[in-house]
Amino acid sequence: MNTRLHNPLELVRVTAEFFADKGIASPRLDAELLLAHVLEIDRLQLYLQHDRPLVPSEVNAYRALVRQRGQRVPLQHLTGETTILDHSFKVQPGVFIPRQETETLIETCAGLEFGAEVRQIVEFGPGTGVIGLSLLVRWPQARLFAVDLNEHAVRLSEENARRLEVDGRSEIIVGDALQVELPTCDLLVSNPPYVPAPAIGGLEPEVREHDPHLALDGGPDGLHFIRAMVDPAMAALRTGGWIALEHGDDQGDDVAAILGAGGFADVAILPDLSGRPRVAVGRKA
Ligand SMILES: C[S@@+](CC[C@H](N)C(=O)[O-])C[C@H]1O[C@@H](n2cnc3c(N)ncnc32)[C@H](O)[C@@H]1O
Structure with a gap:
């Protein structure tokens, strides 16, 4: 040069x-x-x-x-961090890189009407911790219980919790979120794996070669995890509590139907910043 x-x-x-x-x-x-x-x-x-x-x-x-x-190594793996809603999160290879779309899920949760202070959040698949930890910063009285199958993700989200000084209010464990015993909660939130398995090979190299497939693979139609999480979510939520989850931009109708069939009320599908259907919410009536 x-x-x-x-x-x-x-x-x-x-x-x-x-x-x-x-x-x-x-x-x-x-x-x-x-x-x-x-x-x-x-x-x-x-x-x-x-x-x-x-x-x-x-x-x-x-x-x-x-x-x-x-x-095509992801930018965030080279800088070691990403910024989501003004907070910097440490990012490492082996753990899903947070996306800007997920800001919509965080903002949606923060705007839900709970009728009382949010005391307990449960998160399925925290990855870097971006969702639950951002909400802990917003809600100083809340606690987070989060479960990820990926041990590396759990260690990284614990580190991000310390960086944001919310580690005293977060418990992040390694396990299958669909199997572990959950505390009663006001909010059950997740950005689950939702990519249809046959579509993974066609994703950009940054994603298909660097994001763990465990974080992407939603089974044959992308909805496997979402279908499976409805019953444990319903069981863990208090009456009046909310489920909130991110989904693919072509999955809104299916996810709304899954939440409705699972007994959730006030089901709504909300758009991300580019106007595409991205977030589903439902309330335990
Ligand atoms: C799409 S990533 C989302 C990560 C982070 N919440 C975010 O929005 O950036 C999905 C996460 O779910 C985790 N996961 C997949 N299956 C799981 C299971 N059965 N139990 C717990 N976590 C799971 C993955 O390891 C991954 O961290």
Whole structure:
């Protein structure tokens, strides 16, 4: 790389072209975020410091990350974190990377009418902990009981709980959420595995090669986990409590029917920020 490129914006421009050639969906944003990560500055500072000369060690560190991103390693595995609703969560290979769509599920839960303070949340499949831990920050009186089959996810969500200083109110265990004994709760929340198994091979390489398939695979039609969670959820919820879950954008009608058949009232399907059906809720009447 020649010295002409050793200023932030020129480096970003060239990298964005490289990423676009590699089929990366947001080439410029990824180029900026990686450089901001290497320089340990905010992304917007790249523009304020546009004529900052870069030293060779910075350029080399950036090039190493750019090479990996070009091989479709997820951006979040390279930076080690992601931001969801203003909170930073540590991310590691082997644990599902939180998606922006999940902000809709968190905001939906925060807006539900419980009729009293939320004391107990149960979460199926916390992964990095993004949903339950964000809600603990919102509700200082609440406790979280979360179950994930992936031991690595449990350790990572415990670490994220410490980062957000809500570890004293969270119990996160390794197990099959569909089998363990649950506390009575006000809210049962989950972003479950909901990708139809035959569709996994057609997902972007960042997803199919780096997210654990345990986090994706919802069985032949994607609805296996959702069908199976309805009865344990109903049993754990107090009267007036809510189930809230994320689903695929073409699964809204099916999920509404599953919740209705499972005895939930006030079933609703809500859109994500791009207007696609994404979140289902239902109340135990
Ligand atoms: C789509 S990921 C969601 C992770 C996180 N809640 C989020 O929104 O980023 C689904 C999670 O469910 C977990 N999981 C899958 N089957 C499970 C089961 N039977 N019991 C508990 N957790 C399970 C996976 O390990 C994974 O962490």
